[in-house]
Structure formats: C-alpha cells, structure tokens
Amino acid sequence: MDSDKLLGEFLRARREATTPVQAGPLSSGPRRTAGLSREELAMLAGVSLDYYTCLEEGYEGRPSKRVLGALVRVLALDPEAAAHLHELADPGTPQGRTIGQSQRVSxxxxxxxxxxxxxxxxxxxxxxxxxxxxxxxxxxxxxxxxxxxxxxxxxxxxxxxxxxxxxxxxxxxxxxxxxxxxxxxxxxxxxxxxxxxxxxxxxxxxxxxxxxxxxxxxxxxxxxxxxxxxxxxxxxxxxxxxxxxxxxxxxxxxxxxxxxxxxxxxxxxxxxxxxxxxx
Structure with missing residues (x-):
C-alpha cells in the first residue's frame, strides 16, 4: 500500500478514536459517532472539508508543516504518533517528535x-x-x-x-x-x-x-x-x-x-x- 493510502488510514483511525473532549469543545447536538466527524476535524485544524477529505482518502499525500502541526494538536497525538504522522506524510522526516512534544497540553x-x-x-x-x-x-x-x-x-x-x-x-x-x-x-x-x-x-x-x-x-x-x-x-x-x-x-x-x-x-x-x- 502506498504512503498516501497509509496516511489516510492513519488519519481516519485517529479521528474516529479522538473524542470531542480531547479535541476541544464542539457544537451541541446528537452525535452519530463517538469520535470526530471529518467536518469537525477540518474545522478545528483550519482546513477545508474538501482538502481534509482528499487527505483521508489518499488523494493528497503531502500536507504542509502547518497542517501537520494542526493535525497533531487536534488529534492529541503523543510524540511517537506525531513522528509516525510526519513519516507517513514525508517518508524520512525526523521532525515529528519535536513538533509533537511542543504541542501537547498537560x-x-x-x-x-x-x-x-x-x-x-x-x-x-x-x-x-x-x-x-x-x-x-x-x-x-x-x-x-x-x-x-x-x-x-x-x-x-x-x-x-x-x-x-x-x-x-x-x-x-x-x-x-x-x-x-x-x-x-x-x-x-x-x-x-x-x-x-x-x-x-x-x-x-x-x-x-x-x-x-x-x-x-x-x-x-x-x-x-x-x-x-x-x-x-x-x-x-x-x-x-x-x-x-x-x-x-x-x-x-x-x-x-x-x-x-x-x-x-x-x-x-x-x-x-x-x-x-x-x-
């Protein structure tokens, strides 16, 4: 499986496992799933829904450093998971650990x-x-x-x-x-x-x-x-x-x-x- 598809699968799995409490307060109303919707994640990360959908479906495999940083924050990734995200987005990058550690709130x-x-x-x-x-x-x-x-x-x-x-x-x-x-x-x-x-x-x-x-x-x-x-x-x-x-x-x-x-x-x-x- 190519890296773009792996990145999309990783994002989908982490999105579905991230609760609104972890990501930050969201709008009210009944929820269809326990995790975040694509719309919620896109809003919190400051990207368009269409762009995030392309990321998750494997059509856009090179998100920018700013987008990666926002995804690390919204998905509450620990340093190891952040490093894995950066590796999937840009194989060989060593930057994930530093970014993940700096963006975690205790x-x-x-x-x-x-x-x-x-x-x-x-x-x-x-x-x-x-x-x-x-x-x-x-x-x-x-x-x-x-x-x-x-x-x-x-x-x-x-x-x-x-x-x-x-x-x-x-x-x-x-x-x-x-x-x-x-x-x-x-x-x-x-x-x-x-x-x-x-x-x-x-x-x-x-x-x-x-x-x-x-x-x-x-x-x-x-x-x-x-x-x-x-x-x-x-x-x-x-x-x-x-x-x-x-x-x-x-x-x-x-x-x-x-x-x-x-x-x-x-x-x-x-x-x-x-x-x-x-x-």
Missing part, C-alpha cells in the same frame, strides 16, 4: 481550564497556534472560521473585524508577537509557511509586516483590554492576561476576565451558561 492544565466556567481560557504556542480552549472560550469564539491559529483568525476571517471592536489594536499586537517569534526561529517551516499564507491572503497583514519602523506594541504579556462584539450576548470589554506555562516552554495560557459587577461580567455568565447547556 491533562492537569486542561482540567484546570475546564474548571473555570466563566473565564475564557486558551493555550497557545509561540507561533500563536491554538492548542486548547475551555468550553466558555469555545462559545466566545463560536462562529469564527479559523480556530487553529490566532493570526489566521484575525487576518483571514472576514468576521474578525466585526468580532474584535478594536481590530486594529489586536492585529498590531498579533504582528508584534509574530516578530518576536520569528527572532530565534528563522528556519521554522511552520512560521515560513504561515507568513507566506498571511502575506498572500491579507493586504492588511502585508502592510503591517512590511513596516520599516513598526510601532512598539505590547505582545499581550501583561494585562491588556480587548473589546468584543458577540452575536449572542452583545458587547464585552475583557482584560486579557497571559501566563507562561513553566512545564511546557513556549506555551502560554491566555485568560479573559471582566470587571466585577459590569455588563461584561454578566455577559460572561451567559456565555458560561451557554457552554454548560450546548457543549
């Missing part, structure tokens, strides 16, 4: 995040890839097209300008973070591909990235106010705090909270209730 941190019913939280990697979200965060970002990477969400999702009332501030902060990430990783294939994709697809990104003297903007390493417009609960003003995950260098825990007694705190309570009843 079960203890996942349990901690799920224990915050009214505090949106997510774990991101250095390249702003989303590694995990808790239920209330999933409801906050529900409807966004890209959930695999915050840069792709901000620059490639047409809904982002409506969702982020302070879109330009958020976009500049994302670019500032990317500049920091690029510093020590000039040869990182994920970053190279991500920057190329953003440059091709977003004129706003091209303009911000090409600035000869970019503005000095905090990279969300301290308290930062953000302003959201949510289609179910209205406007929110939330404080973003970022914490380094000491047990996993490169990972950051991002939390959002509202001022006590504010309308935004009430809106977060509503989102928490929605998460409890729909996820």
């Amino acid at each position: 079960p203890e941190l996942l349990r901690l995040m799920r224990g915050w019913p009214r505090t949106p939280a997510m774990v991101c990697g250095l390249r702003m890839e989303v590694l995990a979200v808790n239920p209330v965060s999933a409801v906050l970002y529900r409807g966004m097209k890209y959930m695999d990477n915050l840069l792709r969400m901000v620059f490639l999702d047409p809904a982002a300008r409506e969702f982020y009332r302070d879109w330009e501030q958020v976009a500049n902060a994302r670019v500032a973070h990317l500049r920091t990430a690029v510093g020590p990783d000039l040869d990182d294939p994920y970053l190279t591909e991500l920057i190329g994709e953003l440059s091709m697809e977003s004129a706003d990104f091209r303009q911000m990235w090409a600035r000869p003297d970019p503005p000095v903007i905090p990279c969300e390493t301290r308290e930062t106010k953000h302003f959201y417009r949510h289609r179910e609960v209205g406007n929110l003003t939330l404080t973003c705090e970022v914490f380094n995950v000491n047990s996993a260098p490169g990972q950051q825990l991002i939390t959002l909270h509202a001022e006590a007694g504010s309308s935004s705190e009430h809106a977060l309570s509503l989102l928490g209730s929605l998460a409890a009843t729909t996820l």
Whole structure:
C-alpha cells in the first residue's frame, strides 16, 4: 500500500478514536459517532472539508508543516504518533517528535481550564497556534472560521473585524508577537509557511509586516483590554492576561476576565451558561 493510502488510514483511525473532549469543545447536538466527524476535524485544524477529505482518502499525500502541526494538536497525538504522522506524510522526516512534544497540553492544565466556567481560557504556542480552549472560550469564539491559529483568525476571517471592536489594536499586537517569534526561529517551516499564507491572503497583514519602523506594541504579556462584539450576548470589554506555562516552554495560557459587577461580567455568565447547556 502506498504512503498516501497509509496516511489516510492513519488519519481516519485517529479521528474516529479522538473524542470531542480531547479535541476541544464542539457544537451541541446528537452525535452519530463517538469520535470526530471529518467536518469537525477540518474545522478545528483550519482546513477545508474538501482538502481534509482528499487527505483521508489518499488523494493528497503531502500536507504542509502547518497542517501537520494542526493535525497533531487536534488529534492529541503523543510524540511517537506525531513522528509516525510526519513519516507517513514525508517518508524520512525526523521532525515529528519535536513538533509533537511542543504541542501537547498537560491533562492537569486542561482540567484546570475546564474548571473555570466563566473565564475564557486558551493555550497557545509561540507561533500563536491554538492548542486548547475551555468550553466558555469555545462559545466566545463560536462562529469564527479559523480556530487553529490566532493570526489566521484575525487576518483571514472576514468576521474578525466585526468580532474584535478594536481590530486594529489586536492585529498590531498579533504582528508584534509574530516578530518576536520569528527572532530565534528563522528556519521554522511552520512560521515560513504561515507568513507566506498571511502575506498572500491579507493586504492588511502585508502592510503591517512590511513596516520599516513598526510601532512598539505590547505582545499581550501583561494585562491588556480587548473589546468584543458577540452575536449572542452583545458587547464585552475583557482584560486579557497571559501566563507562561513553566512545564511546557513556549506555551502560554491566555485568560479573559471582566470587571466585577459590569455588563461584561454578566455577559460572561451567559456565555458560561451557554457552554454548560450546548457543549
């Protein structure tokens, strides 16, 4: 059997064995299978359903490094399984172990995040890839097209300008973070591909990235106010705090909270209730 077919069989087997709890909160409703559907996996990995279907059916055997990284994350692959995925996608590659280890979120941190019913939280990697979200965060970002990477969400999702009332501030902060990430990783294939994709697809990104003297903007390493417009609960003003995950260098825990007694705190309570009843 050729490597493309083997890759497809591996993806199908791991998809069917991955529960929604492992992959991240998903939409509500009765489920036909215990594992992820193709539609769910494609959405969480930030690829089209048609593309993922071709991967699984063996018609597209050379996924990019970014896509492989997203599949490792969504399927919760351990380092050995991640290495096997990379070997199937590109026989002879030695990169699977490193990528798999850097994208695993500890079960203890996942349990901690799920224990915050009214505090949106997510774990991101250095390249702003989303590694995990808790239920209330999933409801906050529900409807966004890209959930695999915050840069792709901000620059490639047409809904982002409506969702982020302070879109330009958020976009500049994302670019500032990317500049920091690029510093020590000039040869990182994920970053190279991500920057190329953003440059091709977003004129706003091209303009911000090409600035000869970019503005000095905090990279969300301290308290930062953000302003959201949510289609179910209205406007929110939330404080973003970022914490380094000491047990996993490169990972950051991002939390959002509202001022006590504010309308935004009430809106977060509503989102928490929605998460409890729909996820």
